Structure formats: structure tokens, C-alpha cells
Amino acid sequence: MGWKAAQKLIHHWKILRGDNVMIIRGKDRGETGTIKRVIRSQNRVIVEGKNLVKKHIKQGQGHEGGIFTVEAPLHVSNVQIVDPVTNQPCKVGIRYQEDGSKVRVSRGIGASGSIIPRPELLKIRATPRPTIAGPKDTPMELVLEKTFDAKTGKGGSEVLWSLLQKIFLCFFVGFSTNSL
Secondary structure, eight states: OOHHHHHTSOSSOOOOTTOEEEEOSSTTTTOEEEEEEEETTTTEEEETTOSEEEEEEOOBTTBOOEEEEEEOOEEGGGEEEEOTTTOSEEEEEEEEOTTSOEEEEEESTTOOOOEEOOOGGGGSOSSOOOOSOOTTSOOHHHHSSOOBOTTTOOBTHHHHHHHHHHHHHHHHTOOOGGGO
16 A cells, blocks of 8 residues: 555544445445444445455365355445434434543434444454463462552552562462462
8 A cells, every 4th residue: 555545544433343334325325234344454344245246266275166246345435324213324423421421423414413322243352351360460469469558658669679579489480379
């Protein structure tokens, strides 16, 4: 990608994976679908079941060849989010609620101004967070240890030095809860 094309990349995306959109230009004009994938490096989105093209794939090791129908990416300017109240395409604005949370709202001609909910698909993590401490994680005993006393002002360098000695002992000698 050249520098001219890189200047035209969208920096603040308002369309997310899982949004319900309407195609406003192209051969599938007027049809609605769900965004399957967002390709930010090309300003393109793939809408589920829309913009189908035939792709000729050569046979190779482990897969069959032939002519397949695949979903081609659409430029982001050719789709608009569907207003949840009016079911018409609309622009997307950002508003802050009273509690300080940022929400997307529908705006434009004929838009209801209602809140566009964040897709449920994004709330599910692809890889769950680990719950078991790994070998490079700091032990909970060292994390919860008090290193500074605000009343006496004692702490700082001497407490940090003893904490560093304990950490080195854990990694070089081998960690055991009795050594702490």
C-alpha cells in the first residue's frame, strides 16, 4: 500500500463486526445482512451471504479444486447501518450518556436518533482469558504484600530491595510457598 492509500484509511470505525447493515450500492443494492468480517487495512467489510462471486481454485495437496461461490469484500462506503427503529439505512453518531458511557446513535434524514446496540458477537472472546497462573506470572503472595506504610512513612527502597530478593529466589532457586 502506498502512502496516498494509507492517508485514506478510516481511523475511527463506527461499523463493527456483527452489525446489521444495508447495501446502498452495487449488485445487491437494497438488501440487508450482517457484517461477517471487517478488513480495516483496506476499508472493506464482508457481508454475510451478499456480493457473491465465483472463484476458480486450483486443486492442491489436501483440498479439492473447482469453481466456488465466495463472499467478496465491499467498500465501507457502500454499506450503511440499519436504524433499529425504522429499519432504514442511517449514519452513525457518537453520544455520551449521563453515566459517561459512549454509545452509537442513528442520525441523518429519517433516522430515529435511537441507540444502536453493540453487537453481542463482540462480547464473546475468541480466546478465553487464562485463569491458571503461568510460569512467568508473579505469585499472589508477592502481589498482595504491603510495600509501604503511609502512617509511619516506612517503605520504599528497603522494602523494594527485600521484595526483589524474594522474586529472584523464586525464579532462580525454584518457587515454593514455604520459601516466602
